[in-house]
Amino acid sequence: MNLNRFMAIAAAATAFCMAGAEPGRAADNYPSKTVTVVVPFAAGGNTDTFGRLVAEELDKRLGQRFIVENKPGAGGNIGLGDLARSKPDGYTIGMGTVSSNAINQTLYKALPYDKDKGFEPISLIASLPNVLVVNPDRIKANSVQELVEFLKKEPGKHTYASSGVGTSIHLAGELLATKTGVKITHVPYKGSSQAILDVVAGHVDMMFDNIPTAAQQVKGGKVKALAVTSLERAALLPDVPTMASIIPGFEATSWHGLFAPPGTPPEIVEKLSKEVQAIIADPAMKAKLEAMGVTPVGNTSVEFKDFIAKETVKWAEVIKAANVPLQ
Amino acid sequence: MDIFSNLWLGASTAFLPMNLLYGFVGCLLGTAIGVLPGLGPTATIAMLLPITFGLPPESALIMLAGIFYGAQYGGSTTAILINLPGESSSVVTAIDGYQMARNGRAGPALATAALGSFFAGTVATILLAVAAPPLAAVALNFGPAEYFSLMVLGLVASVALASGSLVKAMAMIVFGLILGTVGTDVESGTPRYVFDIPELYDGLNFVAVSMGIFGICEILRNLENEQERSVGVKRVTGLMLTKEDFKRVCGPVLRGTALGSFLGILPGGGAMLASFAAYAMEKRVSPNRAEFGKGAIEGVAAPESANNAGAQTSFIPMLTLGIPGNPVMALMVGAMILQGITPGPNVISDEPKLFWGMIVSMWSGNLMLVILNLPLIGLWVRMLTVPYHLLFPAIVGFCCIGAYSINNSVFDVFVMAGFSVIGFALSKLRFEPAPLLLGFILGPMLEENLRRAMLISQGDPTTFLRSPLSLSLLIFAGLVLALVLSPSISRKREEAFTE
Numbered sequence: 001m002n003l004n005r006f007m008a009i010a011a012a013a014t015a016f017c018m019a020g021a022e023p024g025r026a027a028d029n030y031p032s033k034t035v036t037v038v039v040p041f042a043a044g045g046n047t048d049t050f051g052r053l054v055a056e057e058l059d060k061r062l063g064q065r066f067i068v069e070n071k072p073g074a075g076g077n078i079g080l081g082d083l084a085r086s087k088p089d090g091y092t093i094g095m096g097t098v099s100s101n102a103i104n105q106t107l108y109k110a111l112p113y114d115k116d117k118g119f120e121p122i123s124l125i126a127s128l129p130n131v132l133v134v135n136p137d138r139i140k141a142n143s144v145q146e147l148v149e150f151l152k153k154e155p156g157k158h159t160y161a162s163s164g165v166g167t168s169i170h171l172a173g174e175l176l177a178t179k180t181g182v183k184i185t186h187v188p189y190k191g192s193s194q195a196i197l198d199v200v201a202g203h204v205d206m207m208f209d210n211i212p213t214a215a216q217q218v219k220g221g222k223v224k225a226l227a228v229t230s231l232e233r234a235a236l237l238p239d240v241p242t243m244a245s246i247i248p249g250f251e252a253t254s255w256h257g258l259f260a261p262p263g264t265p266p267e268i269v270e271k272l273s274k275e276v277q278a279i280i281a282d283p284a285m286k287a288k289l290e291a292m293g294v295t296p297v298g299n300t301s302v303e304f305k306d307f308i309a310k311e312t313v314k315w316a317e318v319i320k321a322a323n324v325p326l327q
Numbered sequence: 328m329d330i331f332s333n334l335w336l337g338a339s340t341a342f343l344p345m346n347l348l349y350g351f352v353g354c355l356l357g358t359a360i361g362v363l364p365g366l367g368p369t370a371t372i373a374m375l376l377p378i379t380f381g382l383p384p385e386s387a388l389i390m391l392a393g394i395f396y397g398a399q400y401g402g403s404t405t406a407i408l409i410n411l412p413g414e415s416s417s418v419v420t421a422i423d424g425y426q427m428a429r430n431g432r433a434g435p436a437l438a439t440a441a442l443g444s445f446f447a448g449t450v451a452t453i454l455l456a457v458a459a460p461p462l463a464a465v466a467l468n469f470g471p472a473e474y475f476s477l478m479v480l481g482l483v484a485s486v487a488l489a490s491g492s493l494v495k496a497m498a499m500i501v502f503g504l505i506l507g508t509v510g511t512d513v514e515s516g517t518p519r520y521v522f523d524i525p526e527l528y529d530g531l532n533f534v535a536v537s538m539g540i541f542g543i544c545e546i547l548r549n550l551e552n553e554q555e556r557s558v559g560v561k562r563v564t565g566l567m568l569t570k571e572d573f574k575r576v577c578g579p580v581l582r583g584t585a586l587g588s589f590l591g592i593l594p595g596g597g598a599m600l601a602s603f604a605a606y607a608m609e610k611r612v613s614p615n616r617a618e619f620g621k622g623a624i625e626g627v628a629a630p631e632s633a634n635n636a637g638a639q640t641s642f643i644p645m646l647t648l649g650i651p652g653n654p655v656m657a658l659m660v661g662a663m664i665l666q667g668i669t670p671g672p673n674v675i676s677d678e679p680k681l682f683w684g685m686i687v688s689m690w691s692g693n694l695m696l697v698i699l700n701l702p703l704i705g706l707w708v709r710m711l712t713v714p715y716h717l718l719f720p721a722i723v724g725f726c727c728i729g730a731y732s733i734n735n736s737v738f739d740v741f742v743m744a745g746f747s748v749i750g751f752a753l754s755k756l757r758f759e760p761a762p763l764l765l766g767f768i769l770g771p772m773l774e775e776n777l778r779r780a781m782l783i784s785q786g787d788p789t790t791f792l793r794s795p796l797s798l799s800l801l802i803f804a805g806l807v808l809a810l811v812l813s814p815s816i817s818r819k820r821e822e823a824f825t826e
Contacts, residue, residue, distance in 0.1 A: 042654065043373030044661030052377060053665075070373060071735050074511075074528035078736070081525060107516075112525045159783055165516030187782050188513055190775070193657065197594060197650045203470035203783060212664065216649050216671020291667055327516050327528075 027267035030090050031064040037258075038086075038094035040079020042072040046210065050125050050256045051095040053288070057279040058272075074112075075166070075327075076100030081112030083119065088261040090268035093122065096259045098168045102311040106319050107166040108327050119259040120269045121304035123276040124297040126289055127255035129230035130172050131214045131237060133223040134206040135199050144227050144246045147206075148180045155183040161199055161207040163192035166324060171315060172208040172229055172252035174322035179247050199223055210254055211236055212293040229253060236293040255297070255311075257304055273301045330457060337456075337683030341691055346389050349382070350688050353390035354695050357397015358703075361404065364411045364542055364725050367534065368398040370732045372658045376665070384666040385681055389688040391662055392642075395655050396448065396689070399638045400696050403440040403631055404707055408433060409722060411542035415533055416634035418764055419606040421541060423619060423626025430622045433708045434566030439576055439624055440631040441700040442568075447584040447632035448693035451639035454588055455646075456686050460675070462640070463647040466592045471780035472790050476800035477593075478773040481600055483804045484607040485765040486811050493811075496762045499753075503766020506531055507774075514778045526738035535730045535739040536767065539746030540753075540760045542726055546719050547751045566704055568624075576628040579609050583632035591637030594644045594652030603765055605633035611810075639689055646682060648672055 035058070039051045048070060055066040071079035080100055086092035096119065105115055134141060139158070141147040151158055162170035165188050177184055187204050189195040196213060198204045200222045208229060215236040218225045227243040228234045229252040243250035258276055260269050279285055280298025289296040299307070318324075340346060356375075360366045372391050379387035399416065406417040407424035420440065427436040454462070469477070486496055509520045510530030521527040568576070586608065587601040609629040610619045619626050644652045649670035651657040663670050668678055675682045710718075730743040750760055784790035791797050 042657075043369070043376065044654075044658035048373075049661055049665060056377065056380070068377075069735060072529075073734055073736070074525040077528070078525050078734075110523065157785070164513065165511075185782055185785075187779055188516075189779075190513055191657075193650050193660075194594065197467070197644070197648065198470060200648065200650075201467035201470060212669050213649060213671070216669050216673065220649075220672025222648075222672055288667070292664055292669070325516055327511065327518055 027265070027271045030268050030271060031062055033091065034065040034067060035090070036086075036092045037066055037068045038079050038083045038092065039068055039070050040072065040076035040083075040094065040096070040100055041070070043070045046128060046212075046254070047095050047097055047256050049292075050294075051258075053285070054125055054258065054276060054279060057282075057285065058275060061275055061279070075104055075108075075164075077104060077108065077112055080119070083259065083261055084113030084117070086261050088120075088263035088265075090260065090264055090272070093258060093260050093272065094119075096257055098253070098255050098311060098315075099166070101257075101259070102308055103166060103168065103171065103315045103319070105312055106316040106326075107324065114262070117262040119262055120264050120266075121301050121308060122258040122260055122269055123273045123280075123301060124255055124257040124299050124304045124307060125276065125280060126294045126296050127230070127253040128210050128212070128294055129228045129234045129253050130169060130208040131211050131218070131228045131234070131240065132172075132176070132206065132208050132226045132243065133196075133199060133214050133218060134226060135202045135204075136224045137202050138205040139224075141226065142224070144241075144243065147226055148182055151182040151184060156185060158205045159185045159187045161187050161189055161195035161204040163195055164188050164190060166319070166327065168252060168254045168315075169195075169208050169210070171318050171322075171324075174324065175250060175252055175318050176208075176247075178318065178321045179250060196223075208252065215293055230295065232295075234293065234295075235290050253295075269301055333679070333683050334456060334687060336679060337685075337687035340385055340680050340684030341389065341687035346386050346684070346688065347691065349386045349390040350393045350692050351695055353393020354397040354692050354699060357394040357399075358401040358696065358699060359397075360394070361398035361401020361414070362707075364405050364538060364722065364729050366725075366729045366732055367414060368395045369654045369658060371398070372655065372662075376658070376662060379662055380665060384663065384668055384678075385684045387662055387666060388659065388681065388685055389692075391659055392685060392689060393692045395659075396635065396638050396692060397696060399635050400441065400444055400700055403444075403627075404437060405542075407436045407440065407627070408707060408711060409542065409718075410545040411722065411726070412537055415537065415764075415768065416602045416630075416637070418537060418541070419602050419630045419761060420627055420634075422606070422761055423621075423623050425545075426620065426622035427624065427627065428711070432622065432624075433711060434704055435568050435572055435624065436627050437704045437707060438566065438568055438701065439572070439627045441697055441704070443576065443580045443583065443628045443632040444635035445693050445697040446580055447587060447636035448639055448696075449690060450584050451588045451591070451636040452686060452690045452693070455639060455643060455689070456683075459643050459647050462592050462643050466594060466644050466648075468796060469593050470794070471776045471783060472794050472797045473800065474593075474776040475773060475780055476791060476797040476804070477600075478769050478776065480800050480804040480807070481604065481769050482766070482773065483807045483811070484604060485762055485769070492757075495758050499758050499760070499762040500766040503763040503768075504770035504773075506536070506763075507767045507770030510771075513771075513775050514782070524738075526736060530771070531742055531767075532730075532733055532739050533764075533768065534733050535742040536746050537764055538726050538730060539743040539748075540750035540763070543723065543743060543747030544750030544754060544760075546722060547747060548754060549715065550719065566708065572624055575615065575624055579605075579613070579625040579629035580632045582608060582612075583629035584636045587633030587636030588640050590633075591640030592643050594641075594650060594656075600769075601633040601637035602630035603768075605629040635693075642685075642689075645670060646674060646685070649674065 037055045039048050041047045058066045083094035141150045160173045199207050217223045225240045229243045277298040280296045286296050360371045402414040402417040403420045406412040406421035410425040412418040412421045424436045511528050583605040586605045590601040609625050613625050641652050644650050645656040651660045730739045
C-alpha cells in the first residue's frame with residue numbers, strides 16, 4: 001500500500017466520520033439519552049399540564065425519558081434563560097407561552113437571554129381561548145355591544161381583574177379598551193384563580209379568563225360569558241359568540257408551545273416537530289385536550305415561527321397603545 | 328338524611344382497599360417529606376403528578392390529599408426537635424415546641440402536635456361534610472377591603488408573638504415588611520429592590536428565608552456553644568402527655584381548631600395565618616401566659632390544631648367553587664384537570680363519588696396519620712441522641728436540598744445561607760425572628776389588598792369602613808392595639824418577660 005493510497009483512504013474515512021457528525025445524521029440516533037423539558041412555570045398550571053402530556057407521549061414514541069423540570073419565576077424568564085444557556089443538542093427543550101415568548105419581549109426592559117437570537121420553535125401544542133365573563137349583579141349586559149354601551153355611560157367606574165400586569169389576560173382587557181374606547185380600571189391579582197374568585201363574588205366587575213376554569217363558573221351560573229377571544233367558537237361554550245364577530249380582528253389566546261435553544265440542529269427540531277404534530281393529531285390526545293377546553297394545534301416549526309412573529313408585533317402594539325409600564 | 332347517604336357513598340369509595348392503600352401511601356410520603364426540612368408538599372405533589380395519570384381520579388386525589396395533610400403533621404416534627412420549621416404553618420410551633428424539646432419534653436410536644444392535629448382534622452372534616460357550600464359563601468364575602476382589615480388585625484396581634492422587648496418586636500415586624508416588598512409590584516408591575524437579578528422578580532422565598540433564619544441559624548448557635556445544646560443532654564422525661572398536660576391542652580386545641588377552621592376557608596393566605604393567630608390568641612388568654620416562649624405546651628397545641636384544621640378547610644373553596652386557595656390546591660386542580668374533571672361549582676353534583684370520597688378519606692387519612700405518628704415519636708426523640716457532629720451536616724444537607732427543590736434554583740440556597748447569617752446576627756442582638764416572618768408574610772398581602780381595595784373604590788378610603796365585616800375587623804384590631812399599649816398591661820409584660 002503506498003502512502004498516497006493510505007492518505008486517500010484515511011481522508012475518505014475521515015470524511016465518512018465527519019459525515020456522521022453532520023447535522024443530516026444528527027437526528028438519526030436522537031434521542032440516545034434522557035431529554036429534559038424545561039417548564040418555565042410552576043407545576044400544576046396550564047403550561048405544565050401541556051408539557052407533561054406531550055413529554056409523556058414523546059417518551060413512549062422515542063424510547064427515551066423526557067423529564068419535565070419546572071423552573072418558575074419572573075414570568076417565565078428564568079426558565080427560558082436556562083433553556084437559552086443549555087447546550088443546543090436537543091437534549092434540553094422547553095415550553096414557552098404567549099407571555100414568555102411574545103409579550104415579555106416587549107414588556108421586559110432586560111431579558112436573561114438574547115432576545116434577537118430567540119429560540120427554535122418546534123411546534124405550537126395548544127391554544128386556550130380566553131372568555132370575557134361579567135358578574136351579572138354588577139354589569140347589566142347580555143352582549144358585548146350592551147357591555148360597551150353600559151361602560152361608556154359610566155367611564156372609569158368599572159373594573160376588570162387580571163392575573164397580573166402584562167399577562168395575556170390583562171392585555172386582552174387593554175385590547176378591549178383600546179378597540180372600543182371604553183374606560184375601565186385594571187385590578188391586577190397574583191394569578192387568575194384569585195381574580196376569578198373576586199369576579200364571582202362581585203368585588204370586581206369582569207375579566208377575561210382562560211376558558212377551562214371560567215367555563216365551569218359560567219355553567220355554575222356564577223358569572224355570565226359574553227364572548228370568547230378565539231377566532232372560532234369554543235367547544236366548551238358553543239353558544240358564546242366570538243369577540244372577532246363583534247370587534248373585527250380581536251384575538252387574544254393563551255398559547256403554549258415547545259421550543260429548543262437557539263442553534264439546535266434543524267434536523268432535531270424537525271424530528272421533534274413531526275413527533276409533536278403526530279401526538280397532537282392522535283384522536284385520543286385531541287379528545288383529551290378538547291375536553292379540557294383547549295384547541296389542539298400541532299403546527300410545523302415554520303408555521304409556529306411566523307405565528308410568534310405576528311403575535312409579538314400585535315402585543316407590542318397593545319402594550320404601547322395602553323401605556324403598560326415596562327418591567 | 329341526605330348527609331348520611333352522602334357519607335355512605337363517600338365511605339364506600341374511600342374504604343375500597345385500593346383507595347385506603349393510596350391514602351396510606353400518601354400519608355406516609357407526606358409525613359416523610361414533612362419531616363425533611365424544606366421539601367414541601369408542593370414539590371412532592373409536582374413530582375408525583377405523572378404517577379397519578381394512570382390511577383382512577385378518586386385514588387389519585389386521595390393520595391395527593393394524603394401527601395398534603397401528611398406534610399402538615401410531619402412539618403411540626405422538625406420544628407419541635409431541631410427548631411427547623413419546614414413550612415410556614417409550623418413557624419410558631421417551633422417557638423415553644425423547641426423549648427419543650429430542650430427541657431426534655433420532646434415526646435409530649437410531638438404527641439400534642441399529633442393528637443391536636445387529629446382532633447382538629449376530625450372537626451374540620453365534619454364541618455366540610457355538613458357545611459361546605461355555605462362556608463364557601465362566607466369566603467366570597469372576603470374582598471380586598473376585608474382582607475386588608477384582616478391583615479391589619481394579624482399585624483397588630485403579631486406583636487403578641489414577641490416575648491421580649493416591644494420595641495424590638497416592632498422593629499422586626501417592620502424589617503419583615505421591608506423584606507416583603509422585594510419583587511415585582513403586583514399593582515404596577517414595577518420591580519422593586521431586585522437589582523436586575525431575575526430570581527428576585529418574584530420576591531424572596533419564604534421557605535428559604537425561614538429555613539435560614541430558624542434552622543441554619545440554630546445550628547450556628549449550637550456550634551458556637553457546645554454546652555448550651557441541651558437537647559440531647561437533658562433527660563427525656565416520658566413520651567406521652569401527663570394528666571395535667573391533657574387538662575392544659577384541651578382549651579387551646581378547641582380554640583385553635585375553631586380559628587383554624589375559619590381562617591382556612593379564606594383563599595389567599597388564610598390557612599397560613601391560622602397558626603400565627605392561634606398562637607397569638609393563646610398567649611393572650613392562657614392562664615400560663617408566663618410560660619410562653621419557654622416551652623408552654625399550649626404554644627404547641629393551639630397552632631398545630633389550627634394549621635391542621637386550616638389545611639382541611641382550605642379544600643372548601645377548591646371543591647365547592649373550583650378555585651384553589653394555595654399552591655397545593657392549585658396542583659390538585661391541575662391533577663383533576665389531567666383526570667378530565669374540571670373543578671368548578673358543579674363538582675359536588677357532577678362528581679358526588681369523588682367529592683364525598685375525598686371527604687371521608689380525609690378523616691381516614693387523619694386517623695392513619697395519628698396511628699402512624701404516635702409510635703414514631705419514640706424514634707424521633709431518639710434521633711436527638713445522635714451526636715451533633717453527625718446530625719448537623721445531615722440537617723444542613725437536607726436544608727440545601729429543600730431550598731433548591733422549591734423552584735429548582737440554586738439562588739434559593741444562597742438566600743437561605745444569607746438569612747442564616749442575618750438570623751445569627753439578630754439572635755446575638757436579642758431580636759426574635761417570629762415577628763419578622765409574620766411581617767414578611769403579611770406585608771405583601773396587606774399592601775396588595777390595600778391598593779386593590781383603593782383601586783376598586785376609585786380611591787375612596789371609606790370603603791374599609793362601609794363593609795360591616797371590614798369595619799368589625801378594624802375595630803377589633805383597635806381594641807387589641809389599645810390592650811397592648813395600655814400602661815397596666817405593658818407593665819405586666821415587662822414583669823413577665825424581663826429577666
